[in-house]
């Protein structure tokens with residue numbers, strides 16, 4: 005039989021018909037569709053047993069309670085946790101913490117610089133080699149009799165990790181422990197002046213019905229960000245009132261019932277003018293004034309003479325009638341509270357402003373009352389360690405005084421002056437021989453960051469404890485990488501949210517991923533390898549032992565519930581200006597805890613009945629001091645101010661990739677940072693929306709894009725904090741402008757704090 | 771005028787294309803035969819050979835006897851496949867659960883020997899091959915079905931609980947999915963509710979019971995969001 009062409013075609017047609025009647029084409033189509041969705045290189049997370057580990061987020065000072073969902077030993081989701089149950093809120097940074105944990109920016113083992121500083125060439129060391137390198141250097145400096153040439157920078161001075169670092173310096177003989185600046189600096193100084201105690205304040209926002217906010221970014225990361233947003237939202241649902249004083253229509257201003265666009269830098273005057281109205285019209289809380297206030301009459305005279313609303317209308321840009329109306333509404337509210345701390349509160353601001361705001365709270369009597377300002381003793385009270393027995397070298401070093409002169413006769417009210425420290429290194433390169441930077445990023449986060457970088461460049465030995473390759477780690481000689489917060493135990497006092505003094509426990513959620521070490525253990529290992537007097541101050545075997553010993557009876561409750569509420573106790577009075585730095589830290593001069601050493605506290609100085617001074621010699625000097633003003637620079641007609649956003653992390657951790665994605669395109673357009681400007685001001689400079697421009701200030705310059713906004717005061721320019729990283733990874737670096745490269749420090753005449761709120765600037769077409 | 775327009779020439783051309791009488795007589799049965807041959811070959815390929823090629827077979831690490839275990843436990847399937855305290859489903863038992871009875875070798879069977887020596891003694895998890903594993907893009911909550919909708923295990927898993935031996939696990943070479951998702955019948959037709967667990971099978975049941983189980987937010991939401999988040 006011959007196979008003709010027709011037979012062949014008939015075979016093929018038969019085959020096609022048969023195929024159509026078989027499952028082959030239909031099944032194959034389905035499978036190919038699925039196959040195309042499951043390329044073998046698409047990662048599929050393995051399944052496993054689910055569990056939740058409760059812990060605390062330490063990515064910002066909010067210290068939220070969190071719970072981490074795990075599949076087997078892999079953390080897959082971070083959720084907020086309420087103290088009484090699982091429901092809690094979380095912010096975008098807290099939510100994307102896993103990208104920090106598993107991301108490519110982590111430093112995986114101790115590193116030693118091999119090329120030039122900042123060039124990014126490293127060699128890996130073992131922990132023994134790394135600790136040895138630090139110890140050799142520190143022993144050498146101490147042997148020269150200059151222990152004060154060791155300095156340390158930490159993000160906070162609260163909790164055992166920061167206190168171990170400070171103790172290391174004290175035992176070694178250096179008073180130069182610095183914490184990163186924040187609005188806590190000015191708030192604490194204000195409390196020292198008014199109450200004579202080392203304390204902190206926290207507003208009971210859950211119960212308040214009127215918030216007078218002096219530039220606080222309540223909806224963008226102020227205080228304990230998650231709690232603050234929720235409290236403000238609920239307050240407004242309860243028909244409470246929010247007054248926002250800010251030169252820019254921020255998210256908070258947009259939510260406010262009244263938005264007062266006061267001239268930036270004039271807030272202290274505005275607050276004192278409100279005090280004038282409240283006293284002048286007799287709307288202050290007379291009973292509170294009688295029971296708890298000293299120097300009321302003198303203060304009343306001072307504001308009467310100097311701060312009539314019409315006198316400040318010019319400087320603040322707010323007319324007298326509005327000031328009066330706002331002041332009376334504040335005074336007449338049932339539970340009003342005035343808040344201080346510009347933006348997220350990441351810069352100290354002026355002491356006068358902090359004081360004026362605190363005085364407003366005192367005038368309406370809403371201190372230590374529900375819905376008002378709660379004054380709590382310094383949060384480290386639970387850390388009761390034996391005093392450090394110092395040798396002659398340490399005593400001499402501690403006696404040399406701090407490089408920044410904080411707490412000395414020149415700046416008696418404050419404890420840390422970071423910008424002065426940087427200034428000192430700049431002027432006297434030999435002053436600091438070694439610097440330990442514990443989980444802070446001063447090279448990006450401090451004003452005039454180029455100057456900070458240059459100052460660090462003058463220090464012969466810089467050690468970073470960072471988990472990330474951030475700007476400061478890039479500038480260091482040695483990196484001793486720390487476990488991330490999801491890999492370690494730590495006590496975290498909560499001083500920003502919640503009306504009660506609370507300590508939360510940060511707990512390891514996963515086993516450390518890399519060859520990192522708990523910073524507490526790093527400090528202990530360094531200390532124990534140093535000569536006897538230093539080593540002897542650290543009796544603990546390891547950090548966990550130290551933590552359990554320190555928390556003592558609190559440990560088991562904290563381990564099961566995750567938090568502990570301290571009982572109210574009397575705050576320790578500030579003994580004398582010179583003793584400020586060692587109070588509460590068992591400095592070498594003290595044989596017994598500071599509280600017992602100090603002059604007897606007034607009998608009434610309990611948490612409930614603390615007296616407040618409104619006027620005495622010290623206070624009068626601060627209140628009469630000039631405002632911290634920006635120096636006028638020829639050719640710089642505009643003023644640049646920073647703003648804060650919950651979408652940009654501006655603390656130790658940078659924005660993880662999730663967060664970069666949620667930055668609005670009016671802030672970051674492709675790789676360019678956008679500067680916010682009023683259309684009128686832009687028109688005068690001939691600039692249009694989206695146009696490229698060169699933004700210059702006396703400190704630096706940067707290329708930006710123009711973003712027109714009716715919501716910013718004419719003459720002002722605004723840039724967000726937290727952008728413009730040069731380190732980290734491809735997701736974060738090179739995006740936008742770091743405003744700290746454009747602004748410098750402005751010393752507060754009254755306190756020495758860095759009161760910078762902006763800088764003169766000009767825009768030219770690029 | 772061109773030569774193509776010559777009628778004579780055209781007539782001669784058409785003659786050349788006429789089929790020869792002998793070819794015509796042989797073609798019809800031939801064509802039919804080849805049609806049937808082609809059809810039969812492709813049907814054999816599609817129905818019999820294709821499934822053999824599409825699925826690879828793997829044996830389970832141990833041949834587990836469900837029936838035997840069911841006779842020994844108190845709470846049926848949930849004795850080993852239980853809900854955790856937080857409501858999540860434990861799935862295939864972990865070694866830790868097995869060890870609560872098998873902390874020493876029980877019996878002399880070959881399977882028990884492998885289980886004890888390879889897994890219990892070495893503290894290794896048994897790499898069970900899960901017949902009913904849905905793809906990663908599917909959201910499925912056992913709690914919603916078993917506790918919420920009070921469905922029994924058999925509805926979806928068939929008579930696994932009474933089986934005495936584990937059949938080979940068949941994996942689709944293209945998709946990597948278990949054969950049980952499409953169903954054992956290559957036609958995709960089902961007789962029992964547990965024969966197949968494709969998207970349409972979930973959807974059908976959800977459409978049918980939407981009114982009954984409207985307490986469930988997921989069931990009430992229609993279409994894609996029932997299974998895909």
Ligand code: SF4
Pocket residue numbers: 061062063064065066067068094095096097098099228229230
């Ligand atoms: S607000 Fe702060 S502490 Fe809370 S989750 Fe966000 S980053 Fe963490």
